[in-house]
Amino acid sequence: MSEAVQLDTGHELDLGWMDQHGQWDTKAEQSKYGLTLADIQIGEYGDAPVESDNQTGRPRGAAERPGSYRIGNYAVRTKSEIWLDNASFLYEEALQRQWSSATDIPWHTIEPLPDDIEQAQCTMDTFLTEVEFVAGDVPARWISQTTPDFFEARNVLLCQVMDESRHMDVFRKRALANGGGLMKATGGTAGVVGSIDLSRDFTEMSSRLHISGEGAVLTIFRMGELMAYNDAEKAIYRLCAQDEARHVAFGVMHMRYMAETAPERHEEIHCYLDEAERGILAGSQNPAGQFPTTSESMAILLGGGKKHFDEGRNKLIAIRRRQLSEYIKRVRSAGFGDRFDNGRSQVPEILADIAA
Amino acid sequence: MTPVPNPKFEWMNQSRQWGVRVKPGKKGLTLGSLNVGIYGEVPTEWNDQTRNPRGAIARRGMPPVGYAIREKAGIWADCAADLYEEAIQRRWAPATDVPWDTIEPLPDDVERAVCQVCTELSQYANVDIETISSWQHQMAYGYHEVKQFLATATFDAGRHYEVFRKRALRNGGGLGLESPGEVNRMILESRGGWTEAVTYLFLLRGTYAMTMLRYLERFAHNDAERFIYGHVIQDRARHMAYALDHLKYSVAHVEDQTTVLATLLFIGDRLFARELRDPVLREALAIIFGGGVEGARTHGMATWEAMMREFMARYEGTCEWLRVRRAPDRIPEEMRRFLPEAD
Ligand SMILES: [Fe+2]
Ligand SMILES: [Fe+2]
Numbered sequence: 001m002s003e004a005v006q007l008d009t010g011h012e013l014d015l016g017w018m019d020q021h022g023q024w025d026t027k028a029e030q031s032k033y034g035l036t037l038a039d040i041q042i043g044e045y046g047d048a049p050v051e052s053d054n055q056t057g058r059p060r061g062a063a064e065r066p067g068s069y070r071i072g073n074y075a076v077r078t079k080s081e082i083w084l085d086n087a088s089f090l091y092e093e094a095l096q097r098q099w100s101s102a103t104d105i106p107w108h109t110i111e112p113l114p115d116d117i118e119q120a121q122c123t124m125d126t127f128l129t130e131v132e133f134v135a136g137d138v139p140a141r142w143i144s145q146t147t148p149d150f151f152e153a154r155n156v157l158l159c160q161v162m163d164e165s166r167h168m169d170v171f172r173k174r175a176l177a178n179g180g181g182l183m184k185a186t187g188g189t190a191g192v193v194g195s196i197d198l199s200r201d202f203t204e205m206s207s208r209l210h211i212s213g214e215g216a217v218l219t220i221f222r223m224g225e226l227m228a229y230n231d232a233e234k235a236i237y238r239l240c241a242q243d244e245a246r247h248v249a250f251g252v253m254h255m256r257y258m259a260e261t262a263p264e265r266h267e268e269i270h271c272y273l274d275e276a277e278r279g280i281l282a283g284s285q286n287p288a289g290q291f292p293t294t295s296e297s298m299a300i301l302l303g304g305g306k307k308h309f310d311e312g313r314n315k316l317i318a319i320r321r322r323q324l325s326e327y328i329k330r331v332r333s334a335g336f337g338d339r340f341d342n343g344r345s346q347v348p349e350i351l352a353d354i355a356a
Numbered sequence: 357m358t359p360v361p362n363p364k365f366e367w368m369n370q371s372r373q374w375g376v377r378v379k380p381g382k383k384g385l386t387l388g389s390l391n392v393g394i395y396g397e398v399p400t401e402w403n404d405q406t407r408n409p410r411g412a413i414a415r416r417g418m419p420p421v422g423y424a425i426r427e428k429a430g431i432w433a434d435c436a437a438d439l440y441e442e443a444i445q446r447r448w449a450p451a452t453d454v455p456w457d458t459i460e461p462l463p464d465d466v467e468r469a470v471c472q473v474c475t476e477l478s479q480y481a482n483v484d485i486e487t488i489s490s491w492q493h494q495m496a497y498g499y500h501e502v503k504q505f506l507a508t509a510t511f512d513a514g515r516h517y518e519v520f521r522k523r524a525l526r527n528g529g530g531l532g533l534e535s536p537g538e539v540n541r542m543i544l545e546s547r548g549g550w551t552e553a554v555t556y557l558f559l560l561r562g563t564y565a566m567t568m569l570r571y572l573e574r575f576a577h578n579d580a581e582r583f584i585y586g587h588v589i590q591d592r593a594r595h596m597a598y599a600l601d602h603l604k605y606s607v608a609h610v611e612d613q614t615t616v617l618a619t620l621l622f623i624g625d626r627l628f629a630r631e632l633r634d635p636v637l638r639e640a641l642a643i644i645f646g647g648g649v650e651g652a653r654t655h656g657m658a659t660w661e662a663m664m665r666e667f668m669a670r671y672e673g674t675c676e677w678l679r680v681r682r683a684p685d686r687i688p689e690e691m692r693r694f695l696p697e698a699d
Pocket of ligand 2: 243
């Protein structure tokens, strides 16, 4: 392309660019849900490459400029590493289901609570504020390293960062809304080996964050009704559960895609799941786990006060059971269920123990 | 295995400030309204390297997460909390909120120009996404208002990436030619700190993009385009508000910061000017402003020049507001000729 520009007079035009474009005559049509990402996955624009060689940040399907700088430096450029089949759907759903913690929670329904219950609630809020930010920071880091050729998956992760930001603020709001305050942090999300921060591979991260970590939190949010003392708290758990369900779905669908398209990585993924089961499912990042601060708080909330701790503990055990059985279901659905049949995973055993 | 051991309740009665009762106001229970008592104390340095929420009691002895940005001056803007809530209130969904049905076939040259501009704007959004998300995890937790606002900014950018792609693929056209990449590289490579990234991404590129979008809105061909440009402007206006507020804060609190910014812009202007020599975006805009190739040669290009004058006036105006000294003779000719006094 020439630089034949006469800026002050005449205005000669180059126009060479007009014949350099991606597939032409494209006419995406709206579907029932508007003009969705799925509706524009047409012709050459719909094909995400198995290996992306896009190092210039070019929108998928645009014409290449031979002189463009290689500014991408993307770590994630193999489709199986991040792809999932329903990303477009999850993205559009996330956009439709955004909510505001300022105006969509009926804050006026919160009434003063007995001190032990308020303290337990505030402790859970402090803890959840901590973990929500892991779920925001870590996906953000991966977003920046993913080629735009896989933008559908990347956009779902952008929604996740947004969702987590809202979760973080809704729990902070709850802690400061009812005569309480923040309590002592658990430190459960510090940079320790085996944590969500510590991943060199996207699927490794996703197995810990989406499948085991957020899966466990999702079960709790879904049973939030049992811990809620007013409509505001019910709304918080219900809306957060809706968001978490999408995050978990991302992990499950991605892992399924991985199972189907990269059988050579099967054993490696099992190793990540081993680690996830050892760490997060039983450890300090699961509020229904064995960490006293969070498990005791939850038992107080579930039982209705310190006096009814045993009742609360029984309900907590029920939640724990449900967490584990839902985890098994998800991993099976993702295509890695063999670990529960061949004795590799201890989760069925733990589940049987708890049931006994 | 005992799922829940016998309780000790050691965590009870541990709070730095108890008895807080923030009530919802006219705009609901907002993030900014939580800043009462110790919860509103935002220190100039945040040395806690865990994810300890601001105002909670830290658990001692935890290994560090490793945040790079731990100084308030490197990140802060007072308006971040309000912008965060505003972003949530003003959310929109390209799939269902844009009146896509109002798009009618356009003359071929105009459609090509619109598609080219959409390709570039989609790529701008890509740079927004990649730049901001590469910094987010490096920002200390004590400044959560900014981190939360930036989550809305990348969420907006994801939507911009999507909406311009949708427009390009909707009306019998397709994507055009990718960006040259020089300015994109500069923004992505601003490793000197978040403030440097803000300078290039928002003060320079952002001011230019906002000016362009205002012109595009004025020359929109249908309600769908008007909606898209108008809403992207609204989103970007929030990003600019944060950016300028932060730069102002940084200038007020970091020694020699105005000189540093002047140097950054001196370098940035050169790359920006080189990219201005590339005809693609300029001609595509001129075709849109001129209603076709013929009109582009005359009033289309004249309108583009008016747009550039407006850009330079805003850009220089902001620099002046920040007290960043700019010697006109050090501004590259491709930009200088659009300065007000050059008329
Ligand atoms: Fe969350
Ligand atoms: Fe989540």
